Amino acid sequence: MTDWKRIIATIFIVLAWPAGLIAQQYKIKGVIRDAHSQEIIPFATLQFTNTQTGMVSDAEGKYIFELNVIPADTLQVRVMGYNLTKMPVDRSLKEQTINFDIARSDVSLKAHEVKASVNWALILLRQIIRHKPENNYNRLDNYTYEVYNKLELDMKNLNKEKLSRNRFTKPFAFILNNIDSTSEDKPFLPIFLTESLSDYYYQAKPHKTKEVIKAARTSGIDNESVHKFLGGMYQNINIYDNFIPVFDKQFVSPINNNGAFYYDYKIADTQYISSQRFIKLNFTPKRKGENVFIGDIWVHDTTYAVYKTTLSVPSAANLNFVRKVSLVQEFKQLPDSTWFLYKDKFIADFWAPSPNPAKTLDFIGRKTTTYSNVITNDTAATNIFADKRYPQNINLLDSARFQKDSFWTNNRPEDLSKNEAGIYKMVDSLQKMPLFQKYSNTIRFLATGYKPFGKLEWGPYYYAFSQNTLEGFRMRLDLGTTPKFSKDVYLYGYLAYGFNDEAYKGKISALWLLKKHPRMYLYGAYARDLDNGSHYYDEVGSDNIFTLAIRKNGVPQKFLLVDEKRVEFFKEYFSGFSHQVSLIHKWVRPFAPLPTVDAYKSMTTKGDPLTSAEVEVKLRYAFQEEFLEGNFYRYSLGSKFPIVEFKYALGIPGIANSSQQYNKLSLSVSDYVKLPPFGTLYYNVYGGRIFGNLPYTSLEVHPGNEIYYYNKYAFNMMNRFEFLSDRYAGFNLEHTIGNGIFAYIPLIKKLKWRQFWEAKGVIGSLSPANRALNLNNGYPFKTLDRDPYVEVGTGIENIFKFLRVDFVWRVSPTALPDDTNSKRFGVFGSFKLQF
Numbered sequence: 139m140t141d142w143k144r145i146i147a148t149i150f151i152v153l154a155w156p157a158g159l160i161a162q163q164y165k166i167k168g169v170i171r172d173a174h175s176q177e178i179i180p181f182a183t184l185q186f187t188n189t190q191t192g193m194v195s196d197a198e199g200k201y202i203f204e205l206n207v208i209p210a211d212t213l214q215v216r217v218m219g220y221n222l223t224k225m226p227v228d229r230s231l232k233e234q235t236i237n238f239d240i241a242r243s244d245v246s247l248k249a250h251e252v253k254a255s256v257n258w259a260l261i262l263l264r265q266i267i268r269h270k271p272e273n274n275y276n277r278l279d280n281y282t283y284e285v286y287n288k289l290e291l292d293m294k295n296l297n298k299e300k301l302s303r304n305r306f307t308k309p310f311a312f313i314l315n316n317i318d319s320t321s322e323d324k325p326f327l328p329i330f331l332t333e334s335l336s337d338y339y340y341q342a343k344p345h346k347t348k349e350v351i352k353a354a355r356t357s358g359i360d361n362e363s364v365h366k367f368l369g370g371m372y373q374n375i376n377i378y379d380n381f382i383p384v385f386d387k388q389f390v391s392p393i394n395n396n397g398a399f400y401y402d403y404k405i406a407d408t409q410y411i412s413s414q415r416f417i418k419l420n421f422t423p424k425r426k427g428e429n430v431f432i433g434d435i436w437v438h439d440t441t442y443a444v445y446k447t448t449l450s451v452p453s454a455a456n457l458n459f460v461r462k463v464s465l466v467q468e469f470k471q472l473p474d475s476t477w478f479l480y481k482d483k484f485i486a487d488f489w490a491p492s493p494n495p496a497k498t499l500d501f502i503g504r505k506t507t508t509y510s511n512v513i514t515n516d517t518a519a520t521n522i523f524a525d526k527r528y529p530q531n532i533n534l535l536d537s538a539r540f541q542k543d544s545f546w547t548n549n550r551p552e553d554l555s556k557n558e559a560g561i562y563k564m565v566d567s568l569q570k571m572p573l574f575q576k577y578s579n580t581i582r583f584l585a586t587g588y589k590p591f592g593k594l595e596w597g598p599y600y601y602a603f604s605q606n607t608l609e610g611f612r613m614r615l616d617l618g619t620t621p622k623f624s625k626d627v628y629l630y631g632y633l634a635y636g637f638n639d640e641a642y643k644g645k646i647s648a649l650w651l652l653k654k655h656p657r658m659y660l661y662g663a664y665a666r667d668l669d670n671g672s673h674y675y676d677e678v679g680s681d682n683i684f685t686l687a688i689r690k691n692g693v694p695q696k697f698l699l700v701d702e703k704r705v706e707f708f709k710e711y712f713s714g715f716s717h718q719v720s721l722i723h724k725w726v727r728p729f730a731p732l733p734t735v736d737a738y739k740s741m742t743t744k745g746d747p748l749t750s751a752e753v754e755v756k757l758r759y760a761f762q763e764e765f766l767e768g769n770f771y772r773y774s775l776g777s778k779f780p781i782v783e784f785k786y787a788l789g790i791p792g793i794a795n796s797s798q799q800y801n802k803l804s805l806s807v808s809d810y811v812k813l814p815p816f817g818t819l820y821y822n823v824y825g826g827r828i829f830g831n832l833p834y835t836s837l838e839v840h841p842g843n844e845i846y847y848y849n850k851y852a853f854n855m856m857n858r859f860e861f862l863s864d865r866y867a868g869f870n871l872e873h874t875i876g877n878g879i880f881a882y883i884p885l886i887k888k889l890k891w892r893q894f895w896e897a898k899g900v901i902g903s904l905s906p907a908n909r910a911l912n913l914n915n916g917y918p919f920k921t922l923d924r925d926p927y928v929e930v931g932t933g934i935e936n937i938f939k940f941l942r943v944d945f946v947w948r949v950s951p952t953a954l955p956d957d958t959n960s961k962r963f964g965v966f967g968s969f970k971l972q973f
């Protein structure tokens with residue numbers, strides 16, 4: 139090359155070199171995420187405002203601009219289904235990071251609708267629905283996977299300075315060090331964390347599932363049933379199901395077989411990921427206020443399988459205490475081409491009342507679940523069901539709660555954040571503080587009614603004072619033991635005194651838990667007190683401070699003094715079957731206006747006519763019923779299947795002055811049936827037969843309600859002791875509809891009231907001998923022979939989030955009781971907290 143050519147080439151290189159430097163002078167990068175779920179949003183359109191300069195983020199939601207000149211001082215992101223979001227750009231910085239958190243929009247797709255002769259979105263929807271049977275992983279004969287579940291609860295919008303100065307929170311200022319330092323604009327404090335690692339097994343025919351929890355730890359709580367409840371099985375949702383559970387409500391899936399009735403759809407994008415083509419389908423509700431989602435689905439264009447879906451609950455949905463809910467599911471393709479769940483997230487912003495009426499306590503719950511080591515259609519998934527080491531549906535290994543930190547470090551799919559790791563230490567420190575224990579016990583006392591004092595506890599407080607026409611003013615003291623006394627033995631008793639009758643009443647009992655799983659116990663009790671009219675744990679009886687002002691006017695109280703000795707043995711099996719054998723000795727003394735013992739003295743020459751000795755056998759079958767356990771007793775979380783109960787009782791005369799000889803049989807079947815999108819139906823059908831010539835105290839006295847607090851188990855327009863039977867059959871129905879007609883009334887719709895209807899009925903009769911013995915003793919007992927009792931009702935619940943009002947009509951019998959204020963129609967109130 140000649141020298142002059144070299145010179146010219148050098149000049150061009152020198153002239154071009156600064157331009158190359160300038161071309162790389164400014165760099166702007168970042169990532170686009172959903173503001174609520176924090177999930178990345180791929181293929182978002184970015185653009186400098188009022189310019190033609192822009193780009194599309196990649197599959198990981200990332201972008202990077204390399205610019206000669208920054209063309210504008212604002213960068214915006216546009217994604218269909220989300221609000222347009224703008225962020226300022228500093229034009230003086232050579233390199234900067236701008237991350238976008240974009241919020242989903244509630245605007246209907248109809249606002250963006252372009253009229254076309256063919257709706258390609260509905261064609262795509264039909265293909266997705268058509269291929270659901272082959273893409274739903276529950277179609278597989280069997281599968282197993284390892285599941286890691288992490289659940290975190292955080293307090294939001296905290297003011298660090300105010301909390302550190304407040305006299306109640308100042309002693310706990312050290313926990314403020316855990317406030318998320320990366321979110322100073324919206325700081326949050328992690329307060330609860332639970333982790334679990336499980337092996338999950340599924341078999342289609344016959345349908346079986348099993349979970350073996352290998353590791354579990356929960357900050358501040360060491361309760362086996364809590365660990366089970368927070369494990370993987372309770373958290374599962376399936377996008378291919380027609381309805382998806384959100385708290386206790388059923389929401390319509392966007393790929394419901396009738397999805398076009400509930401949603402508007404629009405194809406928003408098409409992209410290639412790893413050489414495979416995916417189509418993005420956006421959806422919004424057709425009507426406000428229904429239990430539906432807003433969001434999008436990425437669909438594989440060949441198999442029509444779901445690749446990723448983001449579901450958000452619209453603000454108009456009828457949920458209590460919840461501000462936002464997001465659900466995210468991601469799928470991966472297995473080597474055999476099956477699409478299987480890889481990751482899901484559940485994020486919920488919710489609130490609770492605070493001591494300051496003008497403010498609320500704001501929380502955010504984050505649940506993240508990952509699925510790995512998936513094996514399908516293999517004996518590895520089915521052998522577990524024959525393994526006798528794992529008899530329960532959910533099995534918590536003995537070592538699960540004692541795994542070391544090194545185990546978690548080696549087995550977590552991803553490391554805990556600094557804030558998450560600090561929760562365990564923070565909660566341990568709080569548990570050791572006496573002041574924290576004092577605050578905790580105070581809150582527990584207000585919520586449950588019990589106040590612990592070392593090995594003893596007092597409560598519940600709402601039994602401390604009451605009043606009735608027989609006793610006048612009544613005081614009562616309840617005491618029970620705590621786990622500090624014994625973890626397997628619970629002792630309880632109370633002493634009551636009536637200032638009018640000047641008589642003491644009371645009870646002592648002992649529960650010995652022989653085995654917790656499956657449950658087996660011995661129970662013994664002696665009680666001498668007035669019958670308060672309640673038979674179930676969640677009924678409101680007549681012996682507490684809340685019933686003083688809500689008795690029906692003009693309806694006289696009826697009293698029975700009952701002296702009862704009881705011994706029970708209960709045994710449960712892993713199948714859900716249980717049996718209970720009880721020995722019961724009962725002495726009864728009624729007070730006027732009820733027939734007293736004098737009316738029955740001619741019944742027998744031996745023993746007391748109102749004293750019985752009984753052996754009772756109770757059989758119960760509740761398949762896959764789950765429980766939340768307390769220290770000694772447990773609360774049923776229900777079953778997906780009907781619960782069947784059978785009782786047989788034999789009355790034996792001649793024991794401790796007993797005189798009654800009888801046989802009693804009863805059977806009941808009950809269930810909660812979900813009827814999405816039309817709410818939930820509760821039903822209970824029952825019947826019974828009593829053989830023997832008996833006083834009314836040992837017959838079936840159909841339960842009436844003499845207060846204005848609604849009783850789910852009683853007939854609310856029936857008075858106590860109004861009807862007697864020795865053979866009977868009845869039903870109890872309650873259909874909780876949800877919004878119902880309120881969804882179509884604009885002003886009421888915003889109140890989020892809910893509608894229900896109910897119906898109860900029973901028919902019964904008395905044998906001629908029992909008629910002669912009980913119907914002519916000066917009290918107007920009645921029978922239901924050829925004249926069944928029926929009442930129907932409807933009402934409104936969710937008034938101010940917790941009030942329920944029932945309007946109840948008595949349909950038959952047409953004859954009302956002789957009480958002066960008996961009516962055919964009544965209005966009842968009750969409390970019901972629910973999402």
